[in-house]
Amino acid sequence: MGDLPVIRRVFVLSALELLRNRIGLVLFFAIPAIFLGIVVLTAGTTPVPLKVFFRDETVSLLLSQEKTSLVFVSASVSGFISAYFSLVLFQQDFQYFRYCVFNGLRPTSLLLGRFALFFVMAVVLAASITVALGQMVSLQQAFPAFIGFLLIATVYGAFGATAGMLSKEFLVPVMVSALLADIDAAWLQNPVYYTAAERMEIIRWLPAYYPCQLIFSSAFTDRFNGRALLGSGVWAGAMFLVLLSIIVLRMRGVVRRSPP
Amino acid sequence: MTVDSQQGPEDITRGMGPPDIRCRCEGLCKSYGRKRVLDGCTFALRRGEIVGLVGENGSGKSTLVRCLLGFTPPTSGRVTLCASLGYCPQDDLLNRRITVEEHLSLMRAILERTHRMDESFTSALLSRLRLVPFRRTRIGELSGGTYQKVKFVTSVLHRPDLVLFDEPCDGLDWAMYQVFWEIVTELKEAGTSVLMVSHMIHDRSHFDRILELREGAVADG
Numbered sequence: 001m002g003d004l005p006v007i008r009r010v011f012v013l014s015a016l017e018l019l020r021n022r023i024g025l026v027l028f029f030a031i032p033a034i035f036l037g038i039v040v041l042t043a044g045t046t047p048v049p050l051k052v053f054f055r056d057e058t059v060s061l062l063l064s065q066e067k068t069s070l071v072f073v074s075a076s077v078s079g080f081i082s083a084y085f086s087l088v089l090f091q092q093d094f095q096y097f098r099y100c101v102f103n104g105l106r107p108t109s110l111l112l113g114r115f116a117l118f119f120v121m122a123v124v125l126a127a128s129i130t131v132a133l134g135q136m137v138s139l140q141q142a143f144p145a146f147i148g149f150l151l152i153a154t155v156y157g158a159f160g161a162t163a164g165m166l167s168k169e170f171l172v173p174v175m176v177s178a179l180l181a182d183i184d185a186a187w188l189q190n191p192v193y194y195t196a197a198e199r200m201e202i203i204r205w206l207p208a209y210y211p212c213q214l215i216f217s218s219a220f221t222d223r224f225n226g227r228a229l230l231g232s233g234v235w236a237g238a239m240f241l242v243l244l245s246i247i248v249l250r251m252r253g254v255v256r257r258s259p260p
Numbered sequence: 261m262t263v264d265s266q267q268g269p270e271d272i273t274r275g276m277g278p279p280d281i282r283c284r285c286e287g288l289c290k291s292y293g294r295k296r297v298l299d300g301c302t303f304a305l306r307r308g309e310i311v312g313l314v315g316e317n318g319s320g321k322s323t324l325v326r327c328l329l330g331f332t333p334p335t336s337g338r339v340t341l342c343a344s345l346g347y348c349p350q351d352d353l354l355n356r357r358i359t360v361e362e363h364l365s366l367m368r369a370i371l372e373r374t375h376r377m378d379e380s381f382t383s384a385l386l387s388r389l390r391l392v393p394f395r396r397t398r399i400g401e402l403s404g405g406t407y408q409k410v411k412f413v414t415s416v417l418h419r420p421d422l423v424l425f426d427e428p429c430d431g432l433d434w435a436m437y438q439v440f441w442e443i444v445t446e447l448k449e450a451g452t453s454v455l456m457v458s459h460m461i462h463d464r465s466h467f468d469r470i471l472e473l474r475e476g477a478v479a480d481g
Binding site: 003005006009010013016017020021093095096098099100102103104105 | 329345347351353354355367370371374398414
């Protein structure tokens with residue numbers, strides 16, 4: 001295990017890095033404001049059919065287009081913002097942290113400090129989105145909805161960081177994350193789209209499916225969706241393992257030769 | 261610490277070699293695909309000696325340094341290091357969003373786990389290199405020369421037994437260049453060994469020995 005003062009220092013410096021990232025801060029406020037604002041300005045109040053999938057049954061609901069869109073857009077926005085921040089957190093100064101490891105920083109201290117901040121970032125993002133959404137839509141179960149936002153932030157955050165670890169460029173993983181968030185969270189997980197979809201198999205295998213189902217079932221029903229929670233947890237855990245493996249692989253040479 | 265690429269990475273041992281040998285490199289080869297960059301480099305660095313590593317652009321100097329540090333695994337050959345290391349890289353790898361003070365405090369916190377850190381030595385370095393006014397400046401806002409000085413300070417903060425400098429004087433003005441050499445000479449007198457990649461003709465007068473990389477091999481000049 002790493003030592004606490006160094007972990008704390010890595011955590012604080014990582015937090016400062018995120019707070020000093022002006023583009024990131026602008027995105028944090030601007031993206032939800034723009035997307036949710038456009039929904040408020042354009043969506044109608046006509047009821048649209050919506051399906052929510054539980055383990056043993058499928059619940060059909062009739063909700064206004066505005067309500068449905070606000071919740072689903074919030075989910076996709078959480079995913080994209082989280083992917084961007086984790087990209088900044090894990091990719092941008094990876095060479096610097098390799099250098100720190102060379103100088104004697106324990107990789108566990110680095111990873112604990114970075115992952116702790118990643119988790120705090122996901123919590124802040126999910127809490128902000130839940131609170132903002134709660135002002136516009138009456139959420140049936142606010143806490144499980146928050147957990148859903150937290151899990152989609154975790155899944156997409158881990159995806160963004162993984163894409164960043166596999167590329168030296170910054171723009172490429174941003175584009176890859178935006179593309180996946182667009183196809184998955186912002187298109188195929190749109191309840192208006194998937195409710196009428198012919199084949200759900202592909203949609204069910206995408207990373208945003210379970211977190212979105214958890215968010216929809218918490219926002220619009222009073223039932224707990226254990227299957228969606230479990231599925232989201234499995235996705236989040238799997239993405240984290242992939243990310244961790246890639247970080248460890250990229251650190252290996254340096255760790256092995258760090259000075260006596 | 262030793263890595264023998266023919267025997268695999270498990271073969272790492274520490275503290276090998278005669279007491280005054282800080283680094284020994286035997287038959288080091290490195291190829292990228294069909295291109296052989298290093299072709300049997302063999303040399304040793306002794307305690308308290310300043311060795312220049314010179315060669316044409318693309319001759320493999322940085323690759324050799326990276327192989328010595330273990331950042332790049334050699335294709336074959338053996339590197340034995342019996343020293344604590346400092347490294348001043350050529351690359352622009354410092355974290356640009358944190359301040360000089362934040363960077364140095366992280367480095368001190370890391371290094372004091374394995375080295376006895378001397379706060380007065382750090383202060384003296386910052387003062388002599390005129391870095392004190394920049395303590396609260398973000399690294400990304402530093403000029404090229406000041407950035408270079410921060411990298412230099414980082415590499416010698418713990419007074420290592422062996423420092424590898426990869427073109428450390430790029431961007432330094434003449435006054436700072438002289439301060440740089442004063443500090444390096446003091447470190448040498450205290451027993452630190454230095455391997456320095458350099459293109460600067462002025463540096464040659466400070467070297468005890470020059471290793472020239474030619475066609476992948478080292479010629480001791």
